[in-house]
Amino acid sequence: MPLRVGYVREHFCSPLLQYEADDKGKTFTLVECPSGTGQLISRLTNDEIDVAIALTDALIAGIAKGSQAYKLVGSYVNSPLKWAVITGSGSPYKQISDLQGTTLGISRYGSGSHTMAYVMALQQGWATDQLKFGVNNDIRGLLDSVNDGSTSAFMWEWFTTKPFADAKECRFIGAVPTPWPSWLIAAHPERASPAELTTFLASLTLYVREFQKPESRAGPSVEFIKKTFGYPEEDVKAWLQTVEYTSDCAQIHSEVLKRTLSVLEQAGAVTLQEGEKISPSQFVNKDVATLITPEEEEHH
Incomplete structure (x- = not known):
């Protein structure tokens, strides 16, 4: 049985799509999850997918x-994700500080749009236990909610939503970059064997490396994203200048776990019991992934 790999159809998944086109279903099939990481996690839980390429913060939380339902098996994108703060085209909100005390739109609880609302609140100095949310499932539901006034704003990846802002369906009133690398890879601990996962991650690494070579970024990668997603060339080039993929999909850096957990705890998105120590092996399937510590990092 090929692995069932859940993903969000965005420009970030371009190397994965290139891999799939060559693999033709031999080792894996793709399962699209348009609602984002919250949906990916629920599908892992419900035995609808075996592997998920999803947002770091939501997976760790x-x-x-x-x-x-899953453990981390690898890394995908090392650069931060730029989240746009998005409101309705005719809404009264002009800047992030105007949103205090309002109902924020999220795709679902446990999603990136949910955890990043806590990070934004932390940056703004708001009480995170006062946050109010409206669940709107996907990008279309979120856009409708800010335009009908049922929510004040929502957060989503900048370049994915820029076409809606260009079309005047919404307005950007700010941006919040993640304080951690943006995408990790998770898998159910029993449904996919270590051998299958190791093969998948090794091949994905080759496509990721090819995609981000300087000569690929100068032409083929731009063309692929334009053709696949219909984004304007200047947006694609701007994004490619900011993104950095991992050099090895089967590695996870222990510092990423620590830093992400620390911010999520400060933001109130995760509550650890007093004195509770989180061990990296709680999060990582070490039969598949190599955990890189800061000491090892120095020798690389």
């Missing part, structure tokens, strides 16, 4: 809150 899920395990910290006790999910047994």
